[in-house]
Each structure stands twice: as C-alpha cells, then as structure tokens.
Amino acid sequence: MDLEIWKEFVQQNWLVIIVALILLFIVINVLKTVLKWAIVLVIVAALIIYSGVSLDQIKDVVTDVSSSTMETVKTEAQELMENEAKQATYVLHEDETFTITSPNVEVTGEQGKDKVKVSLRGVSVGEWSIHNAAVKQYMETAQN
CATH class of the missing domain: 1.10.287 (Helix Hairpins)
Incomplete structure (x- = not known):
C-alpha cells in the first residue's frame, strides 16, 4: 500500500x-x-x-504473510533435521508405517511412498517429498 x-x-x-x-x-x-x-x-x-x-488487497497481504511464515517454518524444520539427525530414532510399525522422532522434529510416513508428514514441535509443517535433501539425510541417519 x-x-x-x-x-x-x-x-x-x-x-x-x-x-x-x-x-x-x-x-x-x-x-x-x-x-x-x-x-x-x-x-x-x-x-x-x-x-x-479492497478485500482482495487485504487477502493478498494475508497470503504474502502466511507464505513467508510457512517458508520460515520449513527452513527452521530443515535446519533442525540436519542438527538433530544423530539424535533421531527410527521406529518401523507393523502396518509398514514408520515414525522418526528427535527432540523437535517428527517425520511419519509409509514404506514405499514418496511423501512423509513433517511436524515441528508438534505442529504439522505439511507433507514433504522423501527426495528433499534434509528429509533424505534425516531418514538415512536415523535408520543407521
């Protein structure tokens, strides 16, 4: 404005x-x-x-703020994944789902699927691809 x-x-x-x-x-x-x-x-x-x-201008401002906030949260989640990967524990459940937890990050998914759900301090950050570099490293380090 x-x-x-x-x-x-x-x-x-x-x-x-x-x-x-x-x-x-x-x-x-x-x-x-x-x-x-x-x-x-x-x-x-x-x-x-x-x-x-106009309401469209207000909507645009709200959308911009929420987008930048989500990007900041995703960046923080990726940094925490890199920092906490060695502390993460990998649990494979009987139904072929898995959970990887560390002090601040939780990743849940299903074996063979491309997407995993990422939570930062108990708040969902959305579904991410397992091919994301931070997710891939987090998963590999936790499995080992």
Whole structure:
C-alpha cells in the first residue's frame, strides 16, 4: 500500500475520519459490553471499505504473510533435521508405517511412498517429498 494514497485519502476525507474517531471515542467510553467492540469493528470496517482498500488487497497481504511464515517454518524444520539427525530414532510399525522422532522434529510416513508428514514441535509443517535433501539425510541417519 502506497503512503501517497493514504495521504490523499486523509486530505480528501478528513471530516469523515474525525467523525469516525469521535464515534469510536464515544462508543469505547460509554458502552461497557461486547456490543462496544462489535460497533468499533463496524466503524473500522466502514472506514477501510470507504478508503478504497479492497478485500482482495487485504487477502493478498494475508497470503504474502502466511507464505513467508510457512517458508520460515520449513527452513527452521530443515535446519533442525540436519542438527538433530544423530539424535533421531527410527521406529518401523507393523502396518509398514514408520515414525522418526528427535527432540523437535517428527517425520511419519509409509514404506514405499514418496511423501512423509513433517511436524515441528508438534505442529504439522505439511507433507514433504522423501527426495528433499534434509528429509533424505534425516531418514538415512536415523535408520543407521
């Protein structure tokens, strides 16, 4: 979002912004219930919609943040796999599934399948290919 767009919006709509701020101040100070926060959300949403910020732009920002967060988590999981591979234990279950665990990483999968489920500190990081370098090294070190 461009700062110039916001400056222009404020210059053109300063009266609407002041009225909205006064309404917010009155609502927050007078009402003492959950209804207060519902009204605050409605006023803020109305200002955002009125400002021209589209839901698509908000969605794009949320998508960008979630994508970068997942990439950071995946990178951390790969680094932990490399660091904890020697501490990992490999358990083969009777149903041809296996579990590899270390202090922070858990990998579960099925013999002969290309995908394994990776969890970092109990939180799923998704399904990864066994051909991923970090996963492959983790599995080989744990099996040995």
